[in-house]
Amino acid sequence: MSDTYTLLRGGRVCDPIGAADGGDLRDLYLKDGRIAATPPEGVRIGEVVDLDGRIVMAGAIDIHSHIGGGKVNLARLLLPEEHREHGSGPDGLRRSGSGLFTPSSFVTGYRYAEMGYTAAFEPAMLPSNARHTHLELSDVPIIDKGCYAVLGNDDFLLERLAAGATQSEVNDYVAWILHATQAVGVKVVNPGGISAFKFNQRRLDLDEAHPHYGITPRRILTMLATALSDLRVPHPLHIHCNNLGIPGNEAVTRDTIAALDGLPAHLTHLQFHSYGTEGDRRFSSAAAEIAEAVNRSPNISVDVGQIIFGQTITASADIMSQFRNSGLASPRKWVCADIECDGGCGLVPFRYRDKAFVNALQWAIGLELFLLIEDPWRVYLTTDHPNGGPFTSYPHLIRLLMDRSFRNEQLARINPDVAAHSRLGSIGREYTLEEIAVMTRAGPARVLGLRDRGHLRPGAVADVVVYDDLPDREAMFAAPAWVFKNGRLVARNGELAATGWGDTIVVRPEFDIAIERRLKPWFEDHQTVRLGNFRIADGEILDRDHGGLSIVPTLTASDSCF
Amino acid sequence: MSVLSFRLKGPLPGRIDASSLLPYRLAALNLSEIAALPLRFGRSHVAAGDLFDLSGSPGDTVELEGDGRLDFVGAGLDGGTIRVAGPLGHRAGTGMSGGTLLVEGSAGLAAGAAMRGGVLYIGGDAGCELGGALPGERTGMTGGRILVQGNVGDRAGERMRRGLIAIGGNAGAYAALHMNAGSLLVGGKPGAAIGHGMRNGTILLRDEIDPLPGFADCGLNQLPFLSLLDKHLFGLDGVPPACRGLTGRARRWLGDRGFGGRGELLACV
Missing domain, CATH: 2.160.20.60 (Glutamate synthase, alpha subunit, C-terminal domain)
Incomplete structure (x- = not known):
């Protein structure tokens, strides 16, 4: 703790929550890792950084990025050539690391920080993989991180639902999982479908009964969404809808929104769930219909999962879709695995080609969603790293959103049939800087319940990013002039300047511990570890001295739930 | 046929990565450039000339002790x-x-x-x-x-x-x-x-x-x-x-x- 202030002088602060739109020059004071109110005259200012009118934003937050855990590690193992070709040695500041689209843990933290990102959330932590995930994420330097526990295909929940469990029992189970796995939210992946795959089902619609348990995805979805709402967990259910990647899946996506019936929810990588069946190739964009459904449903937030052309690997718990796509693997190798009857895991390397109609249309669908969903508070910037492309392509994506002529140039380069099948070329919208600040900072912070992140009001964590206001938005967002994490300079002109450790963000709703009476025998009969060993103690995260725990407060009656 | 010889000056300080000593790669360099060639040694590098005495002329053959x-x-x-x-x-x-x-x-x-x-x-x-x-x-x-x-x-x-x-x-x-x-x-x-x-x-x-x-x-x-x-x-x-x-x-x-x-x-x- 120091008693001196750091002064960031004369920046154009773009802070949608703090209601500053980047117009006027303002000074920002940092103290003890937080944004401070303007101090009284005569107080000692330690360091003064002259911003000369540069753009100032809060640290960016990636709401959905597969950066750690079992399947990411399998992805790394599957592509040894990626790591051989993209290695970096230690340089006194950084530790060594490797990888481009499945970067090793240290490289992940450095690259995020250099890009002005100060938090990222691992969206698919299987409860049985939670310990591994936290150990790995504790080696991701600088940024804050959190995990969503994956539920909805675990046999305990399905069996209890089939046996007619009450909502309050489900609530207790969900809360217990959040505590036991140190998670900040719950994700449901292809509700019921991953489990159905193991009973030889190859697709599952919203009202189709699970072949063994006889319950429908609709029931799983609504029970879990209600549970999070009842528990007052800030981040609503994070939903990866059924039938990912199948032409015509827009129907199940719209049905999902309707089934939620006003319950708050977050639909993730929506691009992969917005496909129609029109046209000669029976594959078309349904972005307009989906965007309209989202626009009409203020309870829904989404992230896009934009694809970026080039080599990447798709990593998903959705074993049903990954098995279906395994024939498209490029290079030709893939992995699908069951993980402890808890969920699934599929890894299919993929090269998105701009001349291929399907890939090019996927690209256009993602952009259409960004541009047709009107409220930037409810649509967030992701590529579903690494599924649509690596997170390092965000600056490119921002330029596509902010620069219509650049976007149309790219559109002219890809498969020519796409321009005819997509309305992208006719959309004039260009994101403003303030809207970018909403979709990459304030919006994700709000939907995650991070009250002291994503904005620059006094009291906020001093995660501050300063950009040169360049006409080329890609160059601007790729290499911010200054990045401060917890008030410390960590990157300068896109180059790492210092390293450190961020917090693990968790949520701890109240629940009835009596649920353990039911869980204990389940663990003893069916799991590889006992209940007591399954729970991750705080010390397991804290004792490594790689950052602390930050507990997101649950919502209170006075909070607007969205 | 020109032969370039590398003779060890003494015991090596540790494990050395000698992958850069390929004949056709060295053929484009002169002896002093070859002597300055960095070889990976743990976390750092060491010049080829610090480890080896060089003789002969770069060509299609390298002789190495x-x-x-x-x-x-x-x-x-x-x-x-x-x-x-x-x-x-x-x-x-x-x-x-x-x-x-x-x-x-x-x-x-x-x-x-x-x-x-x-x-x-x-x-x-x-x-x-x-x-x-x-x-x-x-x-x-x-x-x-x-x-x-x-x-x-x-x-x-x-x-x-x-x-x-x-x-x-x-x-x-x-x-x-x-x-x-x-x-x-x-x-x-x-x-x-x-x-x-x-x-x-x-x-x-x-x-x-x-x-x-x-x-x-x-x-x-x-x-x-x-x-x-x-x-x-x-x-x-x-x-x-x-x-x-x-x-x-x-x-x-x-x-x-x-x-x-x-x-x-x-x-x-």
Whole structure:
């Protein structure tokens, strides 16, 4: 703790929550890792950084990025050539690391920080993989991180639902999982479908009964969404809808929104769930219909999962879709695995080609969603790293959103049939800087319940990013002039300047511990570890001295739930 | 023919990555530039001139005084000749695609791993994973020739797909593990579990063995191709004598039947 202030002088602060739109020059004071109110005259200012009118934003937050855990590690193992070709040695500041689209843990933290990102959330932590995930994420330097526990295909929940469990029992189970796995939210992946795959089902619609348990995805979805709402967990259910990647899946996506019936929810990588069946190739964009459904449903937030052309690997718990796509693997190798009857895991390397109609249309669908969903508070910037492309392509994506002529140039380069099948070329919208600040900072912070992140009001964590206001938005967002994490300079002109450790963000709703009476025998009969060993103690995260725990407060009656 | 010689000045300070000492790469440089060439040494680098006395002129041949702590010699070699007097460390000739690497002494781990072409000759013994796969890769050696006079360690020719490995001495356990194609000759005694998981390819031995249960005995055969192979080997330099003199008479096993079983184990008497 120091008693001196750091002064960031004369920046154009773009802070949608703090209601500053980047117009006027303002000074920002940092103290003890937080944004401070303007101090009284005569107080000692330690360091003064002259911003000369540069753009100032809060640290960016990636709401959905597969950066750690079992399947990411399998992805790394599957592509040894990626790591051989993209290695970096230690340089006194950084530790060594490797990888481009499945970067090793240290490289992940450095690259995020250099890009002005100060938090990222691992969206698919299987409860049985939670310990591994936290150990790995504790080696991701600088940024804050959190995990969503994956539920909805675990046999305990399905069996209890089939046996007619009450909502309050489900609530207790969900809360217990959040505590036991140190998670900040719950994700449901292809509700019921991953489990159905193991009973030889190859697709599952919203009202189709699970072949063994006889319950429908609709029931799983609504029970879990209600549970999070009842528990007052800030981040609503994070939903990866059924039938990912199948032409015509827009129907199940719209049905999902309707089934939620006003319950708050977050639909993730929506691009992969917005496909129609029109046209000669029976594959078309349904972005307009989906965007309209989202626009009409203020309870829904989404992230896009934009694809970026080039080599990447798709990593998903959705074993049903990954098995279906395994024939498209490029290079030709893939992995699908069951993980402890808890969920699934599929890894299919993929090269998105701009001349291929399907890939090019996927690209256009993602952009259409960004541009047709009107409220930037409810649509967030992701590529579903690494599924649509690596997170390092965000600056490119921002330029596509902010620069219509650049976007149309790219559109002219890809498969020519796409321009005819997509309305992208006719959309004039260009994101403003303030809207970018909403979709990459304030919006994700709000939907995650991070009250002291994503904005620059006094009291906020001093995660501050300063950009040169360049006409080329890609160059601007790729290499911010200054990045401060917890008030410390960590990157300068896109180059790492210092390293450190961020917090693990968790949520701890109240629940009835009596649920353990039911869980204990389940663990003893069916799991590889006992209940007591399954729970991750705080010390397991804290004792490594790689950052602390930050507990997101649950919502209170006075909070607007969205 | 111009020869560039590297003579060790003294004992090496530690394990050195000598992968940059490739003839055609050095041919573009003069002696002082070569002396300044940084060689990776742990976390840092050391200049080639600090370790070696240089003589001769850069061309298509490099002569090197060997050391067991000199790694990656000839890694990525695509032409020319490297002659090594003495032993080498690990990964000699890894990923080489052409040219010749002649080692008078022994080589360490993973010599000739992921080799695609060229000739690797080892006068002494070789360590484990001779002609094997790079870590995590599904394919090992895909071409070229590896000739070893002495014994080799475990997993020689792992995931091999094409090419020839001839071993004069004994092989360790799991030779030709998960072999896909290609030929592995063992002049001495093979170790345990030879050919485990092989799907295709040929292993030649000089004595009858008791193979894994995945191999089916096909009895004694007169195989004309063996005399053709012997003739081919006769025309090559450096084939270990123990791998020569194939008469055509051989006991044949097919396997590994748990993995498709189209590979063959031949005991050539």
